[in-house]
Every structure is written in C-alpha cells, then in structure tokens.
Amino acid sequence: MVRYIKEDEVRRVLRMADVVGCVERAFRDRAQGKAFDIPRRRTLQPGGHLHVLQAAAPELNLIGFKAYYLKPEARTFYLHLINHQHGNQEALIEADWLGRMRTGAATAVATDVLARKSASVVACFGTGRHAQTQLEGVACVRRLTEVRAFGRNRERQAGFCETMSSKLGVTVRPVRSEAEALAGADVVNVMTRSDTPVFDGRLLEPGQHVNAAGGNAL
Incomplete structure (x- = not known):
C-alpha cells in the first residue's frame, strides 16, 4: 500500500537538525559511490515547466524521483519513493516544504x-x-x-x-x-x-x- 503524505504532515514532523544529518549522509554516500543522482531534467512548454530530479540510495533500499510543475497560477511538487529491491512504490509525498528544507x-x-x-x-x-x-x-x-x-x-x-x-x-x-x-x-x-x-x-x-x-x- 502506497503511503500518501501531505504538506501539513511534512511540516509537522521535519526538523532542520534531522534534515541536515540526512543531507550530510547523502553527500557522503554519493562521494563514496553509495548513492546516485541524475541532474534535473526539464520539459519546457508554453505556460508551464515540468522538472524531474532522480536519485537512488541502495543502502536504504530506495530509489525515486521528485517531479514538480510550475506555472504562474499553480505549483505542484511531489516526491515518489520506490522500493529499490522489489520495485513497488512506497510513498507519494507532497514535497514543497521538503524541498525548501533540503x-x-x-x-x-x-x-x-x-x-x-x-x-x-x-x-x-x-x-x-x-x-x-x-x-x-x-x-x-x-x-x-x-x-x-x-x-x-x-x-x-x-x-x-x-x-x-x-x-x-x-x-x-x-x-x-x-x-x-x-x-x-x-x-x-x-x-x-x-x-x-x-x-x-x-x-x-x-x-x-x-x-x-x-x-x-x-
């Protein structure tokens, strides 16, 4: 079952000190070849732009991507977390605040x-x-x-x-x-x-x- 996590839940549980520790580990793991990412890809269209960022952390058994769509009257941000071993989606997270904290x-x-x-x-x-x-x-x-x-x-x-x-x-x-x-x-x-x-x-x-x-x- 895919867990859906809303913005208000993200805001309630995230603490900067915890996020700093996670990001520090991500940088270290990437430097050691234990984590991977792909540069941002964009689909530019009249009136709106889709951005996609991908990453994998095999030691955490997770792979996924963040996708967000920007247009003047709307902004949507989502993080898709996928089980690295089995391929099933673990969670869908509203990711505006998550991105700001990261x-x-x-x-x-x-x-x-x-x-x-x-x-x-x-x-x-x-x-x-x-x-x-x-x-x-x-x-x-x-x-x-x-x-x-x-x-x-x-x-x-x-x-x-x-x-x-x-x-x-x-x-x-x-x-x-x-x-x-x-x-x-x-x-x-x-x-x-x-x-x-x-x-x-x-x-x-x-x-x-x-x-x-x-x-x-x-």
Whole structure:
C-alpha cells in the first residue's frame, strides 16, 4: 500500500537538525559511490515547466524521483519513493516544504564545513520562502548573534525579518544597501532568482563564506 503524505504532515514532523544529518549522509554516500543522482531534467512548454530530479540510495533500499510543475497560477511538487529491491512504490509525498528544507540543509552542511567556527553574523540576499530555510540551516550549525537582510521588495523584506527574528530568537534586521549587509559578516546567504550578480564581488572580505543558491533556469 502506497503511503500518501501531505504538506501539513511534512511540516509537522521535519526538523532542520534531522534534515541536515540526512543531507550530510547523502553527500557522503554519493562521494563514496553509495548513492546516485541524475541532474534535473526539464520539459519546457508554453505556460508551464515540468522538472524531474532522480536519485537512488541502495543502502536504504530506495530509489525515486521528485517531479514538480510550475506555472504562474499553480505549483505542484511531489516526491515518489520506490522500493529499490522489489520495485513497488512506497510513498507519494507532497514535497514543497521538503524541498525548501533540503535546500536549507545543504546550505547548513556547506557552512558547517567551510565557514569559520566562530561565525555569528549572516548577510542575507533575498527574502523569499527559500531564504527562510536557508537561514534556518545556517542557524542550525552556528550560534548566530546578528542577521542582516537585503531585498528589493520592502514588504517581503520586513516580513522576512519579523518571521525569522521570532523563529530563531536572533535579531534579523533590514538593511538598505549591499555594502551594509556585507560589512563584517561571516556568512553570506544568496537566495534569489537573479541571473546577474546581486552585489559587487569587491565588497567581499577575506574569510567570508558565501552560500550561493536560487535561480537555476536555463
């Protein structure tokens, strides 16, 4: 029997610390040839795009794919889990929140390995929904004291600061310039759909760790 897991169930049970551990294992297993993935495939059509990502974890006896369809008025995300040995489908999972958490966890793993152990100040470029879990991921592996958020949409920027300040128990404040965000930051989170640089690279300081994610359109 296929188990169907809804978004509200995913939100209720997923914790960032657990997801970070899973993503770290996935990266390690892939590096050791124990897990496999195939780059994103796209079917581009007028009015909507279908994206498919595939992966296999034989040691977990699982293989599967995530498929999501994007169009201006609708977004649907599903993860299909298949039994690696027998080929039967184990679960169908609504995967919007799952994808956001996975992306944030990947940021956490990178930050934990590459950023200074004393890192405590984060500059955020982008204040959308994925930016929230990206920041939550960093907060999972470093003790934060300050977060600066830069975004072009002032209303969204204010909402991001209010939401994340409450969630993390850390001051998340809006800034008005790229330079103000970057000065003295230890970690730089970039989560936008921009296909051009969002700040002048000359503003970066030695030792700053940059998590660059977001737009992947072709």
